[in-house]
Amino acid sequence: MQKINKPRAIRRLVIWYKRNSAVTSIVDTAASSALTASNVAGNVVSSAGSVVSTASNVASNVAGNVVSSAESVVNTASSVVSSASSIAKNTLQPLVFDPLKRLQNNDNVLDRVEDSQSKRIWIAVDGMGGDYAPGPILEGCLEAISRFPINIKFVGNIEKVKDAAEQIGLSELLENEMENNRLELIDSGESIGMNEEATAVRKRKNASINVAMDLVRNNKAEAVYSAGNSGAMMASAIFRIGRLKGIDRPAIGALFPTRDQTRPVLVLDVGANTDCKPSYLHQFALLGNIYAKDVLQVKKPRIGLLNIGEEECKGNDLSLKTFELLSSEKSFDFGGNCEGRDVLSGSFDVVVCDGFTGNILLKFLESVGGVLLDILRSELPRGRRGKVGSAFLKSNLLRIKKRLDHAEHGGALLLGVNGICVIGHGSSKSLSVVSALRLAHSAVNHGVMENLNQLQKLQVLNS
Secondary structure (H helix, E strand, O other), rough: OOOOOOHHHHHHHHHOOOOOHHHHHHHHHHHHHHHHHHHHHHHHHHHHHHHHHHHHHOOHHHHHHHHHHHHHHHHHHHHHHHHHHHHHHHHHHHHHHHOOOOOOOOOOHHHHHHHHOOOOOOEEEOOOOOOOOOHHHHHHHHHHHHHOOOEEEEEOOOHHHHHHHHHOOOHHHHHHHHOOOOEEEEEEOOOOOOOOOOHHHHHHHOOHHHHHHHHHHHHOEEEEEEOOOHHHHHHHHHOOEEEOOOOOEEEEEEEEHHHHHHHHEEEEOOOOOOOOHHHHHHHHHHHHHHHHOOOOOOOOEEEEEEEOOOOOOOOHHHHHHHHHHHHHHHOOEEEEEEOOOHHOOOOOOOOOOOOOHHHHHHHHHHHHHHHHHHHHHHHOOOOHHHHHHHHHHHHHHHHHHHOOOHHHOOEEEEOOOOOOOEEEOOOOOOOHHHHHHHHHHHHHHHEEEEEEHHHOOOOHHHH
8 A cells, every 4th residue: 555645734844843842742743643544544445445346346236335335434534534634733733823822912901901891982083194094094993993882983075085985995884884873974174284384283274183173172072083293183182172281291102012012111202392391201200100000000100211321310401300300209100210221121111201202212113123024034044944934933923023013003192181182103004093093992991081180189280
């Protein structure tokens, strides 16, 4: 009888895991089980074939019965092979197709929110803001509606929105969601361009971000999202819904990944205020402390001040004076200066800095994911082993890149204004929109605004 060779997939697995004795042992055991079952099946099938041939020479009637029995035997043998294959697959799949599974658990801490038990809320979306609006923004909104307990007031030029929906094949879904009262189209003018001054929101009353912000001001929506001009959104928020009492300057807070993937760090400000006073940074720390408690569910957030050294005597005049203010604050846990290498270490829950420094830090992090992926690709072995390894790890490496790419996290909260405002990345597409709307829902659901409004009672803000 001709010997049956090992399946090609199993041979490749043996090559890839050859240097790991424990994994190789498991693979070999599974492969041996599958091979043995295959040999048994082959023998049974071969014997069945001989029986059929002999029976045909003796008598056709008897042969018919034997053939029927042989078919039954063949089916039984096929079941044995299928079972062995299933066992091998169940044994190998966790090792082969998900070897970095521990890096994928809890990709986003906000996923822990049980959305099914949350109240359905209305969110206003600037549908014209962003590099690719309105199509991908609408697509992300429709996806978010199906995943989270939210309703959407989609603000934009209605004709352009419907044309975009037709181009990407979402017209029917859009109409269904409108009939179900889960999405409403609100007509507006164009958005504020990325290259325009933020003060343009004062002249163009009908701009999409202004219309969306008015929905929050008039209590027709509980949060607002825009992937458009961030300066324009901040200006619109200040002019339309106002700042919190006691807060001089709102700050943009962004979540950065850390070594502990279940516990990101909030960095603020990352671009709203390039020139800051010590009192501004002190207020940023107060805002970040409340956000970390409410949304990130950290009982006692550790606050850090971004600086060039750990010692309290290090840094420029802004850092030295801010250190004094934060050290004397009793309402939160100040952990001292945070060096650049400590931002992603997980040692701090909130890191405070001026908007100029924070924006550089944010843009640097955005590039890390792509660079790291390129390095990992270049370090993979060449030849057949490299191709097999790349095939197995491709999806995992992409997940690592996404964890390090801030744009994949959807957006950042504008803290310090009298409403929930989420600022999206300018290049946001549907996936980023979904993440940003989840962030908005989480902020509303955890009562962030109620606790932020308590800041005005602090003596330090009234002095």
